[in-house]
Amino acid sequence: KLSKRLKEIADFIPPASRLADIGSDHAYLPIYLIQQEKIDFAVAGEVAAGPLQHAQEEVTDRNLEDRIHVRLGNGLDVLEKDDAVDHVVIAGMGGLLIALILEQGLLNHKVSDGQSFVLQPNNEEVHLRRFLLENHFEITQESILSENKHFYEIIVAKYQAGQEAEAWSEEDLLFGRFVEAADPQIFKEKWQNEKRKTKNIIASLQYSKANNDKTLTDFQHKINLIEERLHDED
Ligand code: SAM
Known part of the structure; x- marks a missing residue:
């Protein structure tokens, strides 16, 4: 069964998306979305051998190799133009690492216009928000959940090449603009x-x-x- 955290991340992926799950570990998220028949193509990227093997096993056990391409590589390097990925998930990592992966992705031309990013940093949300706003991403949605005594924020951002940096106040960067409305309690x-x-x-x-x-x-x-x-x- 999928964790509440991954389930809430999955809810941000629209039907028929072409997904990349970067740092996919067991590939639970793409497997779930495919089994729900919500999507039919995903790339699962992993930088580490152990998690990569887990992902491969989970995918082959279910005969999903055609639809989930498990690839070894650093961050967004695993993506090819032909994948035509429109939604990228980067979840369960520190906010500094997520920002670094996005920064390298921008430098290596792995981010394309109009792509959406569903990000779930485990910490350093302020740093991530600031990075996004300064690098042509628009923050479109945010959410919060708690599971096993942890609080997790989800930040959804869209990359738009010409996007002007939006000025968020210190309070907006700390608390998010949309987080409280998502779940006040x-x-x-x-x-x-x-x-x-x-x-x-x-x-x-x-x-x-x-x-x-x-x-x-x-x-x-x-x-x-x-x-x-x-x-x-x-
Ligand atoms: N995304 C899953 C989730 O949210 O449940 C797994 C999170 S797991 C804690 C973090 C995963 O990210 C690990 O499997 C790790 O190997 C992978 N990872 C860390 N840095 C990465 C990078 N630069 N590129 C791809 N994967 C990375």
Whole structure:
């Protein structure tokens, strides 16, 4: 059974898409979408031998080799023009790695006009959002979910060569523009949790004396932003 996280990612893939799942691991996402008869072509890319083998086994066990092409390679390098991929998923990795994969993809001409990217960073959402906005991607949708005590954000972005960088405020970059509306309750829980974690970091920095004032000020600033956003000041 597909995890709730992968299921929600799958919901962002429109019917009849030509999909690339980069860092596919067991290829669960493309297998699910094909079994649902929602899509009929996918590339599953993997950079590591172990996961690549898992993906190959899962795909051949179901006789899906014609429809899911499992390929070894770094990031978007596995894509060819003839694949005509219109939706790319990069999920379950750090936001810095996702941004790096996209940056290399842009340099290697592996990103095409009008392509959509369904991204699920495990962290560093601010960095990823900033990267997208500065590199001709428009952020069109966002979502949030929680599973096994983790909060996950999904960011959907469309690449448009001439796209002007949109100016998002510091608050927009931190909280997203569409995340709260997607699930106000989970959004609140995530940021209450972040506030608690940030307070703990401040406390341990003060305790260890390993702090510098700039770091402390940054963390305090983050707490202020969260409190303003949640309207809670305890
Ligand atoms: N995408 C799946 C998911 O969300 O459940 C699997 C996530 S798994 C934690 C991350 C996968 O990304 C690993 O299998 C890893 O080998 C792969 N990966 C990491 N860097 C990559 C890169 N530069 N190109 C392709 N795959 C990569």
